[in-house]
Amino acid sequence: MSDFYQNGIITNFHNLTRRSVEALENDLKQFSRSRPMGLILPSLYSELEGPALSHIVDELCKVPYLSEIVIGLDRADREQFLKAREFFSRLPQHHRILWNDGPRLQALQQELAQENLAPLEPGKGCNVWYCSGYVRASGKAEAIALHDCDIVTYDRGLLARLIYPVANPRFHYEFCKGYYSRIASGKLNGRVARLMVTPLIRAFKMIYGPLPYLDYLDSYRYPLSGEFSMRADVLDGIRIPSDWGLEIGVLSEVHRNFSTKRLCQVDIADAYDHKHQPVSEEDPSGGLNRMSMDIAKAMYRKLATLGVEMSVESFRTVKATYYRVALDLIEAYDHDAAMNGLKLDRHSEEAAVELFADNIMQAGAAFFESPRDKPFIPSWNRVQAAIPDLQDRLFEAVELDNSGEV
Numbered sequence: 001m002s003d004f005y006q007n008g009i010i011t012n013f014h015n016l017t018r019r020s021v022e023a024l025e026n027d028l029k030q031f032s033r034s035r036p037m038g039l040i041l042p043s044l045y046s047e048l049e050g051p052a053l054s055h056i057v058d059e060l061c062k063v064p065y066l067s068e069i070v071i072g073l074d075r076a077d078r079e080q081f082l083k084a085r086e087f088f089s090r091l092p093q094h095h096r097i098l099w100n101d102g103p104r105l106q107a108l109q110q111e112l113a114q115e116n117l118a119p120l121e122p123g124k125g126c127n128v129w130y131c132s133g134y135v136r137a138s139g140k141a142e143a144i145a146l147h148d149c150d151i152v153t154y155d156r157g158l159l160a161r162l163i164y165p166v167a168n169p170r171f172h173y174e175f176c177k178g179y180y181s182r183i184a185s186g187k188l189n190g191r192v193a194r195l196m197v198t199p200l201i202r203a204f205k206m207i208y209g210p211l212p213y214l215d216y217l218d219s220y221r222y223p224l225s226g227e228f229s230m231r232a233d234v235l236d237g238i239r240i241p242s243d244w245g246l247e248i249g250v251l252s253e254v255h256r257n258f259s260t261k262r263l264c265q266v267d268i269a270d271a272y273d274h275k276h277q278p279v280s281e282e283d284p285s286g287g288l289n290r291m292s293m294d295i296a297k298a299m300y301r302k303l304a305t306l307g308v309e310m311s312v313e314s315f316r317t318v319k320a321t322y323y324r325v326a327l328d329l330i331e332a333y334d335h336d337a338a339m340n341g342l343k344l345d346r347h348s349e350e351a352a353v354e355l356f357a358d359n360i361m362q363a364g365a366a367f368f369e370s371p372r373d374k375p376f377i378p379s380w381n382r383v384q385a386a387i388p389d390l391q392d393r394l395f396e397a398v399e400l401d402n403s404g405e406v
């Protein structure tokens with residue numbers, strides 16, 4: 001059973017009564033009359049072959065309140081795209097797949113690149129960005145949820161709880177983030193969130209002083225969760241990173257654009273498990289190694305926009321402070337795990353912290369050398385101003401890919 005704590009910065013929706021999914025869905029069906037709802041699923045083709053997505057689609061088939069499901073498909077050739085069309089065809093809701101690597105969407109990417117408006121590299125952020133542009137062009141949804149496609153513990157209650165705070169017409173929330181405990185096979189997971197993001201935020205607070213932004217970020221119980229929902233217009237004005245910095249980037253943007261009274265988080269699952277990536281110590285271009293680097297860069301770029309002055313020396317201090325805070329937190333995780341009869345491998349936790357500490361330092365150096373490296377993707381508002389018909393053409397291209405010859 002969850003507590004009912006409100007930390008005061010953003011509203012916290014708990015799961016106090018284990019209300020049934022049917023009861024939540026009845027409410028949502030009513031809300032959908034005045035506030036239609038959509039779902040974005042950023043996916044890799046390889047996830048269609050994994051254990052999670054087929055079950056997610058089975059669950060989504062039973063969801064009675066969605067007007068639209070938009071699947072962003074990455075790393076698929078023509079044959080794989082056709083397989084994906086078949087795979088998702090059992091969804092009873094109106095649905096469309098964005099074939100991001102297909103010729104129609106690639107032509108639009110080229111056109112955007114000529115105006116310096118295209119995402120500079122593929123990745124989850126890039127995928128979500130194109131899906132957002134499409135959803136806004138289609139205009140079918142006013143409240144939109146987004147979740148990962150590798151959740152092996154998925155049930156449709158997760159989606160109902162995630163979208164509820166932005167779907168209820170009586171509430172005034174613009175953005176809602178999902179949280180949960182990542183416990184599976186008797187151990188604590190969520191290595192980057194627990195061992196990197198939380199201690200890094202605390203280290204920043206100690207070094208750069210209290211900042212409303214850092215207090216705000218620290219109030220999210222799972223800042224890296226890939227599950228969030230928002231009112232549709234939020235998607236027009238945000239600038240997001242194209243890479244693994246997406247989640248932190250979105251939290252930063254909604255903080256910049258809205259009062260914290262309009263932001264909230266919701267308990268979406270008792271347990272959550274997903275595909276675990278390797279730490280990838282040897283290869284900085286993959287796994288948690290790459291993820292931690294992207295996240296650290298996104299955080300430095302955000303701090304710079306808040307007027308925080310950083311120097312090479314201060315990155316050394318960040319690394320040392322982060323390391324100390326992270327070790328203390330491992331102690332807390334270890335004790336909490338022990339009392340709950342869970343396992344925690346202190347050696348691999350500390351090894352991960354050592355790697356993250358190096359990346360935090362390297363990300364700082366990289367930021368210092370070229371602060372414009374991998375800038376945020378422009379907002380759709382800006383694209384709209386530069387190429388007014390691009391979103392309509394994105395819509396048309398997706399329609400053709402989904403219903404016609406490819």
Ligand SMILES: O=C(O)[C@H](O)COP(=O)(O)O
Nearest residue numbers: 189190191192193224276
């Ligand atoms: O959220 C995280 O910390 C990363 O996605 C890694 O998660 P994992 O440790 O559960 O694989």
